[in-house]
Amino acid sequence: MLAFIIRRLVQSVVVMLVVSLIAFVMFRFIGDPVDQMVGLETTVQERELLRQQLGLNDPLPLQFWHFVSNAAQGDLGISYQFKRPVADLIGSRLPATLELSFVSALFALLMGIPMGVYTALNRESVLSKLFLTISLIGISLPTFLIGILLIFVFSVYLQWLPSFGRGKVVDLGWWSTGFLTVSGLKALILPSITLGLFQMTLIMRLVRSEMMEVLRTDFIKFARARGLTNRAINFGHALKNTMIPVITITGLQMGAIIAFAIITETVFQWPGMGLLFLQAVQNVDIPIMAAYLLLIALLFVIINLIVDLLYVMVDPRIRIEGAEA
Amino acid sequence: MTMDSERLKPPGLWARVFDSDIWYSFTRSKVIMAAAIVTLLIFLGALFAPLIAPHDPFDMASLYLMDSLTPPMWEEGGNPVYPLGTDDQGRDILSAILYGSRISLAVGFASVAFAAILGISLGLLAGYMGGRVDSIIMRIADVQLTFPSILIALLIDGSVRSVFGGIDREQSAFYVLVFSIGLSFWVQYARTVRSSTLVEKDKEYVQAARLIGLHPLRIMASHVLPNVMGPVLVIATINLALAIITEATLSFLGVGIPSTQPSLGTLIRIGNDFLFSGEWWIAAFPGAALAILVLAVNLLGDWLRDALNPRLR
Numbered sequence: 001m002l003a004f005i006i007r008r009l010v011q012s013v014v015v016m017l018v019v020s021l022i023a024f025v026m027f028r029f030i031g032d033p034v035d036q037m038v039g040l041e042t043t044v045q046e047r048e049l050l051r052q053q054l055g056l057n058d059p060l061p062l063q064f065w066h067f068v069s070n071a072a073q074g075d076l077g078i079s080y081q082f083k084r085p086v087a088d089l090i091g092s093r094l095p096a097t098l099e100l101s102f103v104s105a106l107f108a109l110l111m112g113i114p115m116g117v118y119t120a121l122n123r124e125s126v127l128s129k130l131f132l133t134i135s136l137i138g139i140s141l142p143t144f145l146i147g148i149l150l151i152f153v154f155s156v157y158l159q160w161l162p163s164f165g166r167g168k169v170v171d172l173g174w175w176s177t178g179f180l181t182v183s184g185l186k187a188l189i190l191p192s193i194t195l196g197l198f199q200m201t202l203i204m205r206l207v208r209s210e211m212m213e214v215l216r217t218d219f220i221k222f223a224r225a226r227g228l229t230n231r232a233i234n235f236g237h238a239l240k241n242t243m244i245p246v247i248t249i250t251g252l253q254m255g256a257i258i259a260f261a262i263i264t265e266t267v268f269q270w271p272g273m274g275l276l277f278l279q280a281v282q283n284v285d286i287p288i289m290a291a292y293l294l295l296i297a298l299l300f301v302i303i304n305l306i307v308d309l310l311y312v313m314v315d316p317r318i319r320i321e322g323a324e325a
Numbered sequence: 326m327t328m329d330s331e332r333l334k335p336p337g338l339w340a341r342v343f344d345s346d347i348w349y350s351f352t353r354s355k356v357i358m359a360a361a362i363v364t365l366l367i368f369l370g371a372l373f374a375p376l377i378a379p380h381d382p383f384d385m386a387s388l389y390l391m392d393s394l395t396p397p398m399w400e401e402g403g404n405p406v407y408p409l410g411t412d413d414q415g416r417d418i419l420s421a422i423l424y425g426s427r428i429s430l431a432v433g434f435a436s437v438a439f440a441a442i443l444g445i446s447l448g449l450l451a452g453y454m455g456g457r458v459d460s461i462i463m464r465i466a467d468v469q470l471t472f473p474s475i476l477i478a479l480l481i482d483g484s485v486r487s488v489f490g491g492i493d494r495e496q497s498a499f500y501v502l503v504f505s506i507g508l509s510f511w512v513q514y515a516r517t518v519r520s521s522t523l524v525e526k527d528k529e530y531v532q533a534a535r536l537i538g539l540h541p542l543r544i545m546a547s548h549v550l551p552n553v554m555g556p557v558l559v560i561a562t563i564n565l566a567l568a569i570i571t572e573a574t575l576s577f578l579g580v581g582i583p584s585t586q587p588s589l590g591t592l593i594r595i596g597n598d599f600l601f602s603g604e605w606w607i608a609a610f611p612g613a614a615l616a617i618l619v620l621a622v623n624l625l626g627d628w629l630r631d632a633l634n635p636r637l638r
């Protein structure tokens with residue numbers, strides 16, 4: 001068990017190092033950092049002085065080391081377009097993205113699992129076919145199109161919900177939340193449906209296929225032979241055994257949700273990290289791009305690690321194999 | 326006698342197609358036939374856009390600002406000259422969709438081809454060479470696989486544009502898109518090809534080829550490659566839908582095809598600005614065209630995967 005955790009930790013560190021190398025290469029070689037920071041009238045001497053101060057004349061491995069250790073301490077450079085530290089910018093946008101992602105994931109799970117169970121148990125019913133058709137459309141429609149559609153129906157036509165922004169937010173010092181006001185909660189509805197719909201269809205299809213698989217196994221037949229109620233069999237035995245792949249996929253999808261928030265945030269002008277990143281791509285603001293890449297990589301690595309550990313806790317077979325290995 | 330010689334002749338291509346399992350499963354499902362017909366129609370419409378489009382949306386001289394924001398012909402104020410209405414510059418939406426799907430499909434096909442070529446080559450190399458080459462390629466693939474492709478495409482797009490910042494955006498947008506979408510999709514091909522190569526490389530025909538002293542590249546290209554291509558076709562079909570979605574998304578986000586040569590995603594982005602003022606048709610029709618195209622290609626891809634999978638047959 002301990003060996004397993006250590007091995008996974010080492011792997012995570014290697015992935016992070018590779019990603020920081022990519023981020024460093026972007027940071028250092030795409031566009032000259034000095035050109036971005038000084039005006040046209042700066043003399044060659046001043047530029048050289050600045051290069052010296054920034055450490056751009058050091059050997060590359062040393063520069064990389066500085067980059068990594070600065071990043072580890074939260075110093076991610078200064079944005080070209082805003083002339084402010086990237087860490088501050090991202091920090092002020094982080095709550096918006098995390099709240100949106102959290103609500104979307106919740107939506108995807110709370111809708112996806114029951115729909116998946118229902119379609120697996122009532123395969124021929126009309127409602128199941130409806131769910132499956134919806135899921136096919138959910139997979140085929142690009143996220144931004146779903147967002148536009150929702151805006152058109154609920155904001156423009158029915159005028160029930162706001163189409164952009166976070167509504168009123170409450171500032172809790174370092175965290176600004178939209179959970180505490182009515183307008184903040186209303187503003188969350190459309191973006192989180194847009195963002196969560198794809199994940200919902202994914203979870204639904206996964207739960208459905210896993211559930212159908214498990215229902216065919218011997219221990220379910222045995223449970224039926226023992227005369228257990230349908231409810232006990234379906235939820236106590238079958239659903240429990242479908243949860244392992246669901247945990248994995250949901251965990252891995254959490255990272256995808258945060259990344260896909262770029263699109264949703266753009267459609268709804270949601271003031272989160274994704275919008276910041278997209279503006280950085282449009283304006284070639286490399287420090288923000290590099291920092292965003294690092295942050296997403298860190299999130300992915302942490303999520304993967306947690307998923308792996310959860311796996312070990314949920315499935316005793318892996319625990320035994322891990323101990324032997 | 327003549328009967329016998331007739332029978333001995335190998336069946337022609339079409340006879341083989343109509344006699345195959347795939348054709349059988351194709352004719353069994355109405356949904357799939359509908360999807361195939363829709364896909365074919367869109368492909369043809371895109372291919373022959375200059376011939377069938379009622380207007381040329383790129384010809385500035387033929388645009389009348391007076392006709393801008395005309396609603397579709399069945400709405401009040403509509404004009405039969407513009408069946409699906411016009412946008413803010415007076416461009417005919419129907420023509421713009423035909424030309425737009427041309428660009429969307431071109432980007433889709435080109436990036437799938439690029440991803441496939443890259444992925445197949447690297448997968449062959451990794452599987453056949455093994456050792457360090459294998460582990461380097463596959464570790465890169467592992468790292469890349471943890472990130473969603475849209476994020477990778479965005480990062481590559483941003484980096485490429487800043488490196489070649491001086492180049493004309495209209496000229497380079499297509500290639501930048503193909504490069505960034507293609508580069509974000511290669512992993513799946515590489516993994517599939519690698520695992521089938523691992524199976525193939527120990528078979529007798531490969532050993533024989535090695536024994537007569539053929540160059541490894543030759544063995545990979547003309548002996549192993551034809552035997553690992555099966556699953557690639559399925560991945561490519563499913564990827565085509567994904568590539569079209571990615572292109573549309575990037576264009577919608579404003580980092581894809583510029584609005585002078587709009588793709589479907591660009592058209593939707595333009596139309597999105599007019600949604601609130603009631604001109605719904607500018608975004609709605611390109612959006613519907615995109616959705617139908619992707620849905621049809623997805624259905625075809627799903628069907629092809631099942632039809633080619635011997636376990637499900």
